[in-house]
Structure formats: C-alpha cells, structure tokens
Amino acid sequence: MQLSRQEERKLLFLASLYLATGIMVFYLPEEGEKAFRMAVSMVGAAFLPLLVSFFLDLRLPAADKFLLPLTALLTYTGLVFLWRLNPQLAWRQFFWILIAHIFLLAVLFLDFRNLERYQYTYIIIALFILLLALIFGKETYGARSWLQLGLFSFQPSEFGKIFLVLFLSSFLAEKKDLLLLPAVKGRFWEIPSLAYLGPLLLMWGLSLLLLVFQRDLGTALIFFATFLTMIYVATERLSYVVGGLSLFAAGSYLCYLIFGHVRTRIEIWLNPWADIEGKGYQIVQSLFAIGSGGVFGRGLGLGFPRLIPVVETDFIFAAIAEEMGFLGAAGLILVYLIFLYRGFKLAMRASTNFGRLLAAGLTSLFTLQAFVIIGGVIKLMPLTGITLPFVSYGGSSIVANYVLLGLLLNISGREEER
Amino acid sequence: MNRTLRKTAFFITGLYLLLFAFLTYVQIYRGEALMAHPKNRRSLELEKSTVRGNIYDSKGRLLAGNKQINGRQVRVWPYGAAAAPVTGYVSERYGKTGLEGEYNQYLLGLDPRQERENFWRRLTGRQMLGDHIYLTVDAELQSLAYRLLKGRRGAVVVLDPATGAVLALVTSPSFDPAAVDTEFKRWQKEDPSPLFNRALNGLYPPGSTMKVVTGALILEKDPAAVDRLYESQGSLLVEGFVLKDHSAFGWLNFYEAYQYSSNVVFARMGLQLGGKDFKEGAEKFGFNGEIPFELPVDRSTTAPLKELWGPELASEAIGQGKLLATPLQMALVAAAVANDGKIMKPYLVSKITDYEGKREIYRATPVVWQEPFSSSTAALLKKALVGVVERGTGKAAAVPGVKVAGKTGTAQNPHGASHAWFIGFAPAEKPRVAVAVILENSGYGGVEAAPVAAEIIKAALAEGDQR
Incomplete structure (x- = not known):
C-alpha cells in the first residue's frame, strides 16, 4: 500500500518539473522582489500537494492516486500563466492555493459517509448563500454573483454548487425509490408524485432564479446540467432528463424573449464579427488569440494574450491556446478528460x-x-462568465474546487478501506 | 446505477470530443485567417517590440532610421521628400510603401536566422532587432535631382550602366514620409498626387528618345544603314497621315538624322523594319514585359502587332502613337548603348546586414538582363549620340571636360504642352552614369530636360571621382 502513494509522488514530481520549467521562463530575466515571489510560489506550489500525499499515506492510503497529480497539473498551468499575465494576481493566487490546500486537508479529516445525514442543512446553506449574493451582491461583468467582505470579495455560487451536489446526493440516495414510483400513469407517460418531485422543482426554480436575478448564466447552466445528470444517474430514467431539458429550454426561451442581456449573448455568439469593436470584442479577441497560436503556439511569454479582456479569469484558456498552441490547449482538455474518467471510475x-x-x-x-x-x-x-476550474484566477473558485477534490479523494479512500 | 454512470461518462466524453473538434477547426483550420485578420493587432504589436532596421545610401548616409522622441520610438527619413520614392513610408494607418514596404520582412528581422535570434532576445526580455538595408542610391545626387526638378511634374532616373545600380530615382512632386499620418488623405486627393511614383509608374510617350531604339534595330537588321543618306523634305505622308519635321532638312547621313532628330527619317526606318521586327526589337529592351526591380514598375508598351503598320508604326518609331514608356525603361535604353548593347538588371539594394552589421544576409551581384543589340551597333549609336550633344538638339546637356552622349525628346501628348525628355550617358568613352529625365508638359527636351541632365551628370561624375 505504501508503494502506491510513491507512484503518486512520482507523478507530482513530474508535474512540478512542468511548473519549474514554466516559472523559469519568466523568472530568469527578473530580479528583486518579483523574482523572489516567483521562487516562493514555485517551491510552495510544488511542496503543498506532496504534503497532501504524505497525509493520504497516513489517513487514506487507498485514495485515488491520479486525482492529486492531475489537479496539480491544472493548478500549475494556471499559476504559470498568471505569472505571465498578471504577477500581482499570481502572487495572490499562490496564497489562495495555500488556503485551498488547508481546506483540502480539512475535508480529508472528515468521513464522507457521515455527510449523508445533513441533506436539509445543505439546501438551507445553499439557498442562504445564494440569497446573500442576490441581496448584497456586487455586479461584476454583468453578473451579480460577488459578495464584498471587507478586503475580500467572495463568489458564493462556487460553494453553493458543492452544497447543492451534497444535497442532491443525499436526497436522491434516500428518495430514489420513491421517485421511481409513478403516481399518475398514463399509457405513454408517467409523472412522479408531486410531494417528492417538489424539492427537484425547487432546484429548477433556483437555476432560473439565478439566471434571471443574478444574470449568472454560466452558473445556472452548470447547476441545471449537474442536476439533470444526477437525476438520470439516480433514477436511470431518460424521461426525467428529457422533461428537465424541455423545462430548461422553455425557461431559456422565455428569458431570451424577456431579457435583453440573454438576447445579446446569443446574438454575439451567432455573429461576433458584426460588432468587433463593441459587443463582440471579447470573443473576437479570444478567437484571434487562439487562431494565432496555431499548432505549436507562439511560445510561453511570446504571444499577446493581454489583448483579451479578463484574460486572467474567464479567458485564461485563450491565453494558453495562444502561447502553447493546439497541442498545449488540447493537452489541457485531455487532463480534464482523464479527471472525468477517474471520477466516474471511483x-x-x-x-x-x-x-x-x-x-x-x-x-x-x-x-x-x-x-x-x-x-x-x-x-x-x-x-458565459465562469472560471476554468483550478486554472483561472479566483480565490473562491480555487478553494471550492480543492474542497471538491478533497471529497473525491475522501470517497475513493473510504471505499477501498472496507 | 453503474449503467447510467457509464452512459453519463460517455456523454460528457462526447461533449469533450466536440471541444477537440471545434478547437481543431478554430485553431488549425481557421488559424491563419484569424492571425492575418486586419483587426488582429498581433503583428502590429510584434512590430512595436522590434527595433526596425535602417536604410542607408551607398555612402552610408541614413535614409530611414529611428529616433527616440519623448521616450517613444519614431521613424525618421532625413532626406524626406527627395528620397521618398525610394524609401516609401511607414504608417500604422496607411500601411507601408516603397522599400519600407517591399523589404518589411528584413527591416523587422524576419529572415530565418534573425528570427531565431530574435526569439531568444524576446525570451530574455530584450528588444528584437531588424536588418539594415544598404542601397545603391547616392542621397546627395538624389537630393540634387529633386531640387533640379523645382517642384515641376517629372522624374529622374540615374543608373550605373555597367552594373545596373540605381544611383538616383526621383519623382516630383513628392511627399515627406514623416507627415503621412496627417497629410495622407489630402495627398490622395491632390492633383498631381505626390504619392504617385512617376519614375516607375508614370507612362509617357517617349518621343524622340525612342529613336535610339529604332536606330539600334535598323543597324542590327542592316549594318550598312549607317553609310546611307536619308532625305527629309519636311514631311512624310503615310497612308493619309502626315508626319512633320521642324524644317526640310534635305539629305542627311545617319548621324545627322540623330543631330536634327528627323522624324521623317526615323519613321521611314520604322516602316522599313516592319511591325513584327519593331515590336520584337522593342521587347528586347524591356517593352511589353516586366522589368525586374525591387519596387513595382509599370509595363512599358507598344501597340499590339495587328495595329503596328502604316501610321501607327511610323508614329511609334519616333516615340509617339500608342507607345508608352516609364522613365526607368528609357534610362535602361540609354544604359544599353552605354554598356555595349547589354542591359544590366537594375537594382536598388546593394546589401542587407544584421542589426550589428556583423553578418551579411544579402549582397547584390550585377547580372546581364537583356542584350538587345551588338557592341558594334552600340559603338555606332554612341558616336551618333555624342553628336547630338556636341552639335545637335542636345547641346544643353554638355558638361565641360566630359564627353556626354544623349538624345532629346519632345513628346506630344493629349494633356497639353509637350513632355520634355532627355536620355543619355557619360563619359562616352567609358560610361559611368546613364540618365533619363522627363518634365511633364514643359516644352522642348533640348531646352528643359537637357540642362537638368547636364547638372546631374556633372554631380554624378564628381561624386564618383571621390570614390
């Protein structure tokens, strides 16, 4: 058993070589405080997952050994590109990575099996923080999803997502059989009893609420897609997914008709070239960056990704595609794909x-x-303005995603234990 | 539940495959178009982070370079409007012309080796460097020629007939490249437009300067023509079309026909040649074809063969009718006589070096481009053209102590007064400079263009002596 963690550390070592190569490109011509900070963030970011690995050896030796190196690869890509794009944010991102690892360790101390019983607590917390954002939220880039807490701004929906998955898991695990019992059954259709469907309709309502009041299209979309996925997995019925999609489509269409900002988004998507200097600016700049990358990319530090607005968060993928080319960008997508495979396997x-x-x-x-x-x-x-998990700049995003990683490690470790 | 888990995983994998497919489309299939899109500022940004190479004249004088003004790098052209037809301009808004445009790749250091070096320079945070370009042009001669045109519409081309090196290439009116951003729109509308490069793109009837070509073709076809006598009664009737001389010259020998510039004699020679021989002969000088050059040159043209008979043929033999030529073309005609019947490939760029001047990227080697006639024909023509300057219409081109050869032209045209032409070379014994001068609508070639040519020849030979 000890040996398997050894393998994880080998992979982490390779990932840290990748990090070191990337940072070195920007470190060499620098001196003074900036160079010092780069070095600190490099050593720190390389060291933190190793610490987690040793911790897993002690507490969850059977936990999946690929998740941590995969996450490290994504986090390192983000860190290198943040040093390239915005050193100030890179330094802050390093602290967020540090905090995220503390959260990760904290989650590993828990036993996920104990988490099943708090289903209504989760939904209340989720609703509470989302409402908080709705009421006190500050609007950024058209979405009202940020909470200003003194020095920090905090994006509650990043955590809200995890609480919602926790709620749905526990709820569906318990009520799965009831959902399967059709209360009203026709020849070709069936509707589960409203009493049990209620909380699920609540989810749907919540997604649309997000869409309408927070203008946070991306988060709403992910909420709803995750929700449908889980319903499908739990009930094994495509009819729920089809029904859900129809509801979503209807809701979206309604929003398209009622809300200008939704309509604008769609129009920009259909033809950003009609207004290159105006509404289409962001996406066109992104396409320019990606196209200019070609197969092999312009080289790290040799492109012009700063021409893209909000490149550090939503558009970081365009910067990666420009400088690392198709090979680098496709490689990054591949990392997510492997993560997907490991996640479903466990x-x-x-x-x-x-x-x-x-x-x-x-x-x-x-x-x-x-x-x-x-x-x-x-x-x-x-x-839709959302972050690229583990890669984009953003405290809430990084911390929440490390919590997510912690839960997955927890599940894999505990399951193998028995 | 595992069945649905697997299906879900497959579904999301499918979404990811869609990402791969679409990324391939955007980045690989559409990549180059997106890179080259005019609204993509990347190539502009890349240019801004490169120290553009300089352009120097044959003596190392700066024609285009960079200056720091208030911490900003600004392109400067010390010879301004005089050298503008060679250097061209650089503008973010209006692009690049002249050598700045044609040699942009070098000036930005995009030749393969410099590009590799610039890659390392960028990686290490240093500025990228362009290559320097050295020209055959003599900046002082260029300025003198520009001054001699005095703002009149016209052009001057000066060549070294033995190598094809262009010593001066002037057009007037011209523009100051430094003012392009503010003045461009006005220049575009102005008539005559200063942006128009008359030396290379101006198409004019060459008038009597064409007689050098006609005479050469006759001598090639019939060497005994030099010993014949020709009669001019003052006019020639060709199929109902009357061609006139200044006066009835009477009987003229070959050399006198040049001295008096007899239209009647040369028109007859043209008819004697026939359309086919005239056209093919002119094409050996470069007519109806591309002149290889670093800057775009317009094609000098004869009428099509089926029209080249009778009146049209007689007219073209004396440089009228539908015949059109650029000043560069006519300078090459003079150079052919000077260089024993061989036209050297004209060129402006003598060498290209890297920014530090350590590495030579390119060096021009003179090559023969055309051989329109034999050296014996050249010797006879040379004698005839010396006669023109010593005793004939071209006396104003004479330079004390130097034997100048040349031919004047007074080209009728539909736009008003005649164009004044002079083409020639000096010293006749061992020519070092060939020249073509045109002044639009200003009258007699022997009166207006020949004195300008004399000044240029004097200065060019003096400059050359310093070498």
Whole structure:
C-alpha cells in the first residue's frame, strides 16, 4: 500500500518539473522582489500537494492516486500563466492555493459517509448563500454573483454548487425509490408524485432564479446540467432528463424573449464579427488569440494574450491556446478528460448510492464547468462568465474546487478501506 | 446505477470530443485567417517590440532610421521628400510603401536566422532587432535631382550602366514620409498626387528618345544603314497621315538624322523594319514585359502587332502613337548603348546586414538582363549620340571636360504642352552614369530636360571621382 502513494509522488514530481520549467521562463530575466515571489510560489506550489500525499499515506492510503497529480497539473498551468499575465494576481493566487490546500486537508479529516445525514442543512446553506449574493451582491461583468467582505470579495455560487451536489446526493440516495414510483400513469407517460418531485422543482426554480436575478448564466447552466445528470444517474430514467431539458429550454426561451442581456449573448455568439469593436470584442479577441497560436503556439511569454479582456479569469484558456498552441490547449482538455474518467471510475466503485451520486455529481459539476467555459471561449457555444476550474484566477473558485477534490479523494479512500 | 454512470461518462466524453473538434477547426483550420485578420493587432504589436532596421545610401548616409522622441520610438527619413520614392513610408494607418514596404520582412528581422535570434532576445526580455538595408542610391545626387526638378511634374532616373545600380530615382512632386499620418488623405486627393511614383509608374510617350531604339534595330537588321543618306523634305505622308519635321532638312547621313532628330527619317526606318521586327526589337529592351526591380514598375508598351503598320508604326518609331514608356525603361535604353548593347538588371539594394552589421544576409551581384543589340551597333549609336550633344538638339546637356552622349525628346501628348525628355550617358568613352529625365508638359527636351541632365551628370561624375 505504501508503494502506491510513491507512484503518486512520482507523478507530482513530474508535474512540478512542468511548473519549474514554466516559472523559469519568466523568472530568469527578473530580479528583486518579483523574482523572489516567483521562487516562493514555485517551491510552495510544488511542496503543498506532496504534503497532501504524505497525509493520504497516513489517513487514506487507498485514495485515488491520479486525482492529486492531475489537479496539480491544472493548478500549475494556471499559476504559470498568471505569472505571465498578471504577477500581482499570481502572487495572490499562490496564497489562495495555500488556503485551498488547508481546506483540502480539512475535508480529508472528515468521513464522507457521515455527510449523508445533513441533506436539509445543505439546501438551507445553499439557498442562504445564494440569497446573500442576490441581496448584497456586487455586479461584476454583468453578473451579480460577488459578495464584498471587507478586503475580500467572495463568489458564493462556487460553494453553493458543492452544497447543492451534497444535497442532491443525499436526497436522491434516500428518495430514489420513491421517485421511481409513478403516481399518475398514463399509457405513454408517467409523472412522479408531486410531494417528492417538489424539492427537484425547487432546484429548477433556483437555476432560473439565478439566471434571471443574478444574470449568472454560466452558473445556472452548470447547476441545471449537474442536476439533470444526477437525476438520470439516480433514477436511470431518460424521461426525467428529457422533461428537465424541455423545462430548461422553455425557461431559456422565455428569458431570451424577456431579457435583453440573454438576447445579446446569443446574438454575439451567432455573429461576433458584426460588432468587433463593441459587443463582440471579447470573443473576437479570444478567437484571434487562439487562431494565432496555431499548432505549436507562439511560445510561453511570446504571444499577446493581454489583448483579451479578463484574460486572467474567464479567458485564461485563450491565453494558453495562444502561447502553447493546439497541442498545449488540447493537452489541457485531455487532463480534464482523464479527471472525468477517474471520477466516474471511483463513482462506480463506491458501495453506497450516496457515494456514487456524490462522486458522479462532483465530477460532472467540475467537468461540465470546464466544458462550458472552454466551449464559450472557442465560440462553440454562447459565452458565459465562469472560471476554468483550478486554472483561472479566483480565490473562491480555487478553494471550492480543492474542497471538491478533497471529497473525491475522501470517497475513493473510504471505499477501498472496507 | 453503474449503467447510467457509464452512459453519463460517455456523454460528457462526447461533449469533450466536440471541444477537440471545434478547437481543431478554430485553431488549425481557421488559424491563419484569424492571425492575418486586419483587426488582429498581433503583428502590429510584434512590430512595436522590434527595433526596425535602417536604410542607408551607398555612402552610408541614413535614409530611414529611428529616433527616440519623448521616450517613444519614431521613424525618421532625413532626406524626406527627395528620397521618398525610394524609401516609401511607414504608417500604422496607411500601411507601408516603397522599400519600407517591399523589404518589411528584413527591416523587422524576419529572415530565418534573425528570427531565431530574435526569439531568444524576446525570451530574455530584450528588444528584437531588424536588418539594415544598404542601397545603391547616392542621397546627395538624389537630393540634387529633386531640387533640379523645382517642384515641376517629372522624374529622374540615374543608373550605373555597367552594373545596373540605381544611383538616383526621383519623382516630383513628392511627399515627406514623416507627415503621412496627417497629410495622407489630402495627398490622395491632390492633383498631381505626390504619392504617385512617376519614375516607375508614370507612362509617357517617349518621343524622340525612342529613336535610339529604332536606330539600334535598323543597324542590327542592316549594318550598312549607317553609310546611307536619308532625305527629309519636311514631311512624310503615310497612308493619309502626315508626319512633320521642324524644317526640310534635305539629305542627311545617319548621324545627322540623330543631330536634327528627323522624324521623317526615323519613321521611314520604322516602316522599313516592319511591325513584327519593331515590336520584337522593342521587347528586347524591356517593352511589353516586366522589368525586374525591387519596387513595382509599370509595363512599358507598344501597340499590339495587328495595329503596328502604316501610321501607327511610323508614329511609334519616333516615340509617339500608342507607345508608352516609364522613365526607368528609357534610362535602361540609354544604359544599353552605354554598356555595349547589354542591359544590366537594375537594382536598388546593394546589401542587407544584421542589426550589428556583423553578418551579411544579402549582397547584390550585377547580372546581364537583356542584350538587345551588338557592341558594334552600340559603338555606332554612341558616336551618333555624342553628336547630338556636341552639335545637335542636345547641346544643353554638355558638361565641360566630359564627353556626354544623349538624345532629346519632345513628346506630344493629349494633356497639353509637350513632355520634355532627355536620355543619355557619360563619359562616352567609358560610361559611368546613364540618365533619363522627363518634365511633364514643359516644352522642348533640348531646352528643359537637357540642362537638368547636364547638372546631374556633372554631380554624378564628381561624386564618383571621390570614390
């Protein structure tokens, strides 16, 4: 058993070589405080996951050994690109990575099996923080999803997502059978009893609420997609997914008709070239960056990603595509894909429905988020302002995603234990 | 539950495959178009982080370079409007012209080796460097020629006939490249436009300067023509079309026909040649074809063969009719006589070096471009053209102590007064400079253009002696 963690550390070592190479490119011509900070963040970021690895040896020796190196690869890519794009944010990101690892260790101290019983607590917390954002939220880039807490601004929806998955996992694990009992049954259709469907409709309502009042299209989309995924996994019925999608489509269409900002998003997506200097500016700049990258990229530090607005958060993928080329960008997507594979694999190995649903829900949540933002940045779908998990700058995003990682490690470790 | 888990995983994998496919489309299939899109500021930004190479004249004088003004790098052209037809301009808004445009890749250091070096320079946070370009042009001669035109519409081309090196290439009116950002729109509308490069793109009837070509073709076809006598009764009737001389010259020998510039004699020679020989002969000088050059040159043209008979042929033999030529073309005609019947490939760029001047990237080697006639023909023509300056219409081109050869032209045109032409070379014994001068609508070539040519020849030979 000790040996398997050794393998994880080998992978982490390789990842830290990748980090060191990237940082060195920017470190060499620098001196003084900036160079010092770069060095500190490099050593620190390389050291932190190793610490977690040793901790896992002690407490959860059976935990999946690929998740930590995969996460490190994503985090390091983000850190290197932040040093390249905005040194001030890179230094802050390092502290967020530090804090995120503390949260990660804290989650590893828990036993996920004990988490099943607090289902209503989760939904109340989730609703509470989302409402908080709604009421006290500060509008940034058209979305009212930020909470200003003194020095920090905090994005509650990042944590809200995890609480919602926790709620759904425990709720569906318990009520799964009831959902399967049709109360009203026709020849070709069936509707589950309203009493049990209630909380689920609540979820749907919540997503649309987000969409309407927070103008946070991306988060709403991910909430709802994750929700549908989990319903499907739990009930094994496509009819719920189809029903849910129809509801979502209807809701979205309504929003398209009623709300100008939704309409604008769609129009920009369909033809950003009509208004290059205005509304289409962001996405066109992103496409310019990606296109200029070509197959091999312009080289780290040799492109002009600063021409893209908010490149450090939503558009960091465009910067990566410009400087690392198709090979680098596709490599990054591949990392998410491997993560997806590991996540579902551990979901399948889980012994309880709660474990399965939690692992599948968290993995879907995070891989769908990556899909939605990358898809938006390359103009595969309308752009929605969300972060690229583990890579984009953002405290709430990094910490929440490390909590997610902690839960997945926890599930894999505990399941193998028995 | 595992069945649905697997299906869900497959579904999300499918979404990711969509990402790969679309990323391939955007980055690889559309990549180059996106890179080259005019609104993509990347190439501009890349240019801004490169120290653009300088352009020097043949004596190492700066024609285009960079200056720091208030911490900003600004492109400067010390010879301004005089050298503008060679250097061209650089503007973020209006692009690049002249050598600044044609040699942009070098000036930005984009030749393969410099590009590699610049890659390391960028990695280490240093500024990228462009290559320097050295020209055959003599900046002082260039300025003198520009001054001699005195703002009149016209052009001057000066060549070294033995190598094809362009010593001066002047057009007037011209523009100051430093003012392009503010003045461009006005220049565009102005008539005559200072942006128009008359030396290379101006198409004019060459008038009597064409007689050098006609005479050469006759001598090639019939060397005995030099010993014949020709009669001019003052006019020639060709199929109902009357061609006139200044007066009835009477009987003229070959050399006298040049001295008096008899239209009747040369028109007859043209008819004697026939359309096919005239056209093919002119094409050996460069007519109807591309002149290889670093800057774009317009094509000098004869009429199509089916029109080249009777009146049209007689007219073209004396440089009228539909015949059109650029000043560069006519300078090459003079150079052909000077260089024993061989036209050297004209060129402006003598060498290109890296920014530090350590490494030579390119060096021009003179090559023969065309051989329109034999050296024996050249010797006869040379004698005839010396006669023109010593005793004939070109006396004003004479330079004390130097044997100048040349031919004047007074080209009728539909735009008003005749164009004044002079083409020639000196010293006749061992020519070092060939020249073509045109002044639009200003009258007689022997009166207006020849004195300008004399000044240029004097200065060019003096400059050359310093070497």
